Amino acid sequence: xxxxxxxxxxxxxxxxADLPPTVFLMYGASGDLGRRLVLPAFxxxxxxxxxxxxxxxxxxxxxxxTDASFRDHVHDALVEFGPHPDEGPxxxxxxxLRFAGGGFTAEDAGEVPDVLTQVRADLGEDAQLxxxxxxxxxxxxxxxxxxxxxxxxxxxxxxxxxxxxxxLASFTELDDAVQEVFTEEQVYRIDHFLAFxxxxxxxxxxxxxxxxxxxxxxxxxxxxxxxxxxxLDVAQRAEFYDATGAFLDMIVTHLFQIAATVAMDAPADxxxxxxxxxxxxxxxxxxxxxxxxxxLGRFDGYLDxxxxxxxxxxxxxxxxxxxxxxxxxxxxxxLLRSGKKMAADEQRITLVLRxxxxxxxxxxxxxxxxxxxxxxxxxxxxxxxVTLRAPGVQGGAVTGTATxxxxxxxxxxxxxxxxxxxxxxxxxxxxxxxxDGLRAAWEAVQPLAxxxxxxxxxxxxxxxxxxxxxxxxxxxxxxx
Ligand SMILES: NC(=O)C1=CN([C@@H]2O[C@H](COP(=O)(O)OP(=O)(O)OC[C@H]3O[C@@H](n4cnc5c(N)ncnc54)[C@H](OP(=O)(O)O)[C@@H]3O)[C@@H](O)[C@H]2O)C=CC1
Ligand SMILES: O=C1O[C@H](COP(=O)(O)O)[C@@H](O)[C@H](O)[C@H]1O
Numbered sequence: 001x002x003x004x005x006x007x008x009x010x011x012x013x014x015x016x017a018d019l020p021p022t023v024f025l026m027y028g029a030s031g032d033l034g035r036r037l038v039l040p041a042f043x044x045x046x047x048x049x050x051x052x053x054x055x056x057x058x059x060x061x062x063x064x065x066t067d068a069s070f071r072d073h074v075h076d077a078l079v080e081f082g083p084h085p086d087e088g089p090x091x092x093x094x095x096x097l098r099f100a101g102g103g104f105t106a107e108d109a110g111e112v113p114d115v116l117t118q119v120r121a122d123l124g125e126d127a128q129l130x131x132x133x134x135x136x137x138x139x140x141x142x143x144x145x146x147x148x149x150x151x152x153x154x155x156x157x158x159x160x161x162x163x164x165x166x167x168l169a170s171f172t173e174l175d176d177a178v179q180e181v182f183t184e185e186q187v188y189r190i191d192h193f194l195a196f197x198x199x200x201x202x203x204x205x206x207x208x209x210x211x212x213x214x215x216x217x218x219x220x221x222x223x224x225x226x227x228x229x230x231x232l233d234v235a236q237r238a239e240f241y242d243a244t245g246a247f248l249d250m251i252v253t254h255l256f257q258i259a260a261t262v263a264m265d266a267p268a269d270x271x272x273x274x275x276x277x278x279x280x281x282x283x284x285x286x287x288x289x290x291x292x293x294x295x296l297g298r299f300d301g302y303l304d305x306x307x308x309x310x311x312x313x314x315x316x317x318x319x320x321x322x323x324x325x326x327x328x329x330x331x332x333x334x335l336l337r338s339g340k341k342m343a344a345d346e347q348r349i350t351l352v353l354r355x356x357x358x359x360x361x362x363x364x365x366x367x368x369x370x371x372x373x374x375x376x377x378x379x380x381x382x383x384x385x386v387t388l389r390a391p392g393v394q395g396g397a398v399t400g401t402a403t404x405x406x407x408x409x410x411x412x413x414x415x416x417x418x419x420x421x422x423x424x425x426x427x428x429x430x431x432x433x434x435x436d437g438l439r440a441a442w443e444a445v446q447p448l449a450x451x452x453x454x455x456x457x458x459x460x461x462x463x464x465x466x467x468x469x470x471x472x473x474x475x476x477x478x479x480x
Pocket of ligand 1: 027135
């Protein structure tokens with residue numbers, strides 16, 4: 001298959017000086033996500049000179065916090081998670097931080113209006129307003145209504161964390177309310193895996209490297225494997241996790257979006273709407289899952305965790321065989337797997353390549369097939385497996401792997417949330433999930449609502465129940 005060549009730049013462009021004055025109103029700024037991921041991303045943007053010349057970040061929360069204690073909170077977060085405040089102009093950065101306590105509901109906007117008025121007096125009445133909902137998903141809907149009730153919709157952008165819905169019904173309820181209040185162009189729905197540099201590579205390497213593009217189809221690819229394996233426990237967040245499970249936490253969200261990034265047709269250009277529409281169109285071609293091709297697992301010992309009910313049936317691992325119904329991928333299984341307490345911390349997208357179909361090596365495939373494999377972890381790497389003549393006088397075939405470390409490339413990598421906030425600032429929705437794709441994702445998992453497979457036990461430190469291996473047959477999991 002041939003690919004069109006895209007015409008425009010892969011990154012949002014425009015100097016920070018050209019960005020309008022911007023006010024971020026961050027709901028849930030005191031929470032775990034804010035501390036670990038979002039506030040560090042703001043500081044990384046500041047270090048790289050990528051924030052607008054005039055900006056403010058107002059943390060909003062239900063408690064009372066002074067500006068000074070919010071600044072201390074941000075400082076502590078940076079000390080713990082980096083970039084360290086000493087690495088940059090902390091004092092200057094801190095002056096942009098404000099806090100508005102007293103919560104924010106439709107009935108009572110707390111201190112938000114007052115603080116916003118003060119900030120606007122400084123930045124200008126027409127400063128761009130960006131709402132960032134870093135709050136639990138159950139608060140998305142009431143906060144959306146509150147933003148409407150307090151007349152903070154006009155001209156704003158709004159960022160929703162994941163998960164955007166937990167079923168087709170709850171997605172529809174949330175999205176109906178969101179579409180009533182905002183136009184689609186105002187809405188940024190996060191799936192932070194789309195912002196991993198290695199996930200962005202999957203599209204950009206293919207678009208920029210013709211030989212890679214040439215093998216991007218069923219003609220050369222026998223299987224696609226997407227593996228997000230974690231050794232992590234869930235004891236710190238048992239309540240959340242038990243209500244969610246691996247399938248909802250990871251498969252229908254992150255792994256589906258990654259699968260769509262692999263499966264999408266090459267967009268004709270890199271305009272955000274073209275990229276998002278191409279990815280959404282790929283999700284719309286996902287065949288509804290067959291429950292017989294879904295394996296759910298639970299690590300031994302899960303039921304002993306404090307906060308997990310004795311009769312829990314929550315999955316801590318999920319693996320699925322997904323099919324993409326189009327000419328490019330017909331009959332190529334997409335194998336998705338993610339779980340907790342697994343054998344390794346690994347995040348990989350692997351295209352397993354077909355062996356020779358004719359010539360002297362046909363019919364004699366090597367034990368390890370050739371692959372193109374993207375690691376998503378820090379300092380991510382691209383592994384390219386090629387089958388070669390085996391060394392020595394006996395000959396035969398052997399597969400070797402060449403590894404390209406991203407850390408060997410020139411340039412400073414950016415954190416996923418740094419990319420995401422940068423894109424919001426520039427009005428670029430290419431790294432955000434589209435509403436059509438999300439709806440299609442929930443539709444694709446609907447068969448499980450009526451026919452959920454039983455949860456099977458697996459040993460902590462393993463790759464999951466034996467049935468997971470069966471999903472990959474006649475092949476094998478690249479990670480094993
Ligand atoms: N933590 C993570 O690693 C990740 C989280 N996410 C998503 O980010 C969002 C925030 O997650 P996280 O920070 O872990 O969540 P937290 O449970 O830490 O909550 C964040 C903050 O939201 C406020 N809050 C809590 N309940 C409510 C409520 N009912 N109404 C309004 N505000 C409330 C609290 O602040 P206060 O008490 O000051 O009001 C709290 O500190 C969620 O949607 C989550 O799914 C996504 C990816 C990773
Ligand atoms: O959204 C989530 O993602 C994390 C894995 O993402 P990472 O960026 O921390 O690698 C996962 O551990 C968590 O369960 C899930 O909610």
